[in-house]
Each structure stands twice: as structure tokens, then as C-alpha cells.
Amino acid sequence: xxxxxxxxxxxxxxxxxxxxxxxxxxxxxxxxxxxxxxxxxxxxxxxxxxxxxxxxxxxxxxxxxxxxxxxxxxxxxxxxxxxxxxxxxxxxxxxxxxxxxxxxxxxxxxxxxxxxxxxxxxxxxxxxxxxxxxxxxxxxxxxxxxxxxxxxxxxxxxxxxxxxxxxxxxxxxxxxxxxxxxxxxx
Numbered sequence: 001x002x003x004x005x006x007x008x009x010x011x012x013x014x015x016x017x018x019x020x021x022x023x024x025x026x027x028x029x030x031x032x033x034x035x036x037x038x039x040x041x042x043x044x045x046x047x048x049x050x051x052x053x054x055x056x057x058x059x060x061x062x063x064x065x066x067x068x069x070x071x072x073x074x075x076x077x078x079x080x081x082x083x084x085x086x087x088x089x090x091x092x093x094x095x096x097x098x099x100x101x102x103x104x105x106x107x108x109x110x111x112x113x114x115x116x117x118x119x120x121x122x123x124x125x126x127x128x129x130x131x132x133x134x135x136x137x138x139x140x141x142x143x144x145x146x147x148x149x150x151x152x153x154x155x156x157x158x159x160x161x162x163x164x165x166x167x168x169x170x171x172x173x174x175x176x177x178x179x180x181x182x183x184x185x186x
């Protein structure tokens with residue numbers, strides 16, 4: 001494991017991102033969140049009894065003040081869930097070794113979201129990661145979709161950052177079923 005090893009920080013305030021044998025630990029920053037988006041749609045919204053005879057239906061509405069739209073036309077139907085999305089700000093800081101506690105952690109996270117393709121032919125895509133947020137929310141089979149890393153800040157005489165706040169965007173590879181939700185709350 002690389003990254004934050006500060007024993008003064010509770011494990012419930014840390015997050016672990018694991019891919020293969022590499023595990024990076026960071027302190028959860030302000031604004032960490034989980035977003036779950038459900039896709040509902042009103043497919044009949046534009047349909048009316050009089051839609052086939054639009055001009056006649058309009059005339060009936062003008063004359064009677066009544067619409068040919070019914071309540072059923074607004075009925076929402078479920079069209080699927082999006083994968084869970086996480087906004088995960090993480091803090092890294094050096095207690096004794098800026099290379100291992102900050103720079104190596106940043107490097108490994110960046111490697112986790114990068115492919116290994118050839119010049120003229122493809123290669124392996126980035127592999128999924130598992131995330132453990134505060135020892136209470138555990139998700140496997142996730143992908144890192146974005147990483148924002150600072151390029152400036154305090155450095156050691158060797159040029160290693162002594163502190164870095166990054167933001168990861170992580171998504172589950174698939175939506176989660178109702179029966180899978182409870183196991184993510186450990």
C-alpha cells in the first residue's frame with residue numbers, strides 16, 4: 001500500500017483504490033459524493049387522443065376549452081439506471097517520505113486509468129479498480145474516468161510534492177441492482 005499512512009487519521013476518513021496488487025490510500029477530502037441517476041421518461045407525452053387529427057383536436061379545444069390529452073400520457077416509465085458515480089477528492093501529504101506518500105500514490109492512480117496501447121496496434125484497456133470509502137462503502141468493478149492533479153505546490157529538495165489534493169471521478173462499470181446495494185454499505 002502506498003499513499004497516506006497517517007495513524008492519526010481515522011480509517012473512516014480514508015479511501016482505498018485497489019487495482020491488482022497495488023493499493024493507494026488517501027484522506028477523503030471535502031465534497032466527496034456519490035451520485036445515482038435513474039432514467040425515467042414520459043414516452044407518451046406528445047401523444048393525445050386527437051394527435052392523428054391535430055387540427056380537429058385543436059379546434060375542439062378552442063371551441064370547448066377541453067383537451068384531448070389524458071393523464072396517462074404523462075405516465076413515467078423506467079428506462080434504466082446509470083452506473084453509480086463518485087466524486088472523490090483525496091488528500092496526500094508526506095509524513096516522512098514525499099516520494100512514497102505523495103508522488104508514488106499520484107503516479108499509481110494515473111497508471112490505473114491509463115491503457116497500454118501500441119503505436120500501430122491496440123493493447124489492453126485500463127483495468128477495473130475496487131474502491132473502499134471510509135471502510136463503509138465498498139465497490140468492486142469500477143473505472144476511474146477522470147483525475148485532476150495539481151502541478152504546483154511545496155516540494156522537497158528532490159522535487160517531490162509534499163502535499164497534493166486530487167479529485168477522482170469513478171464509476172461502477174454497470175448499474176447496481178436493488179439486491180446489490182446493501183453489500184456496498186459495510
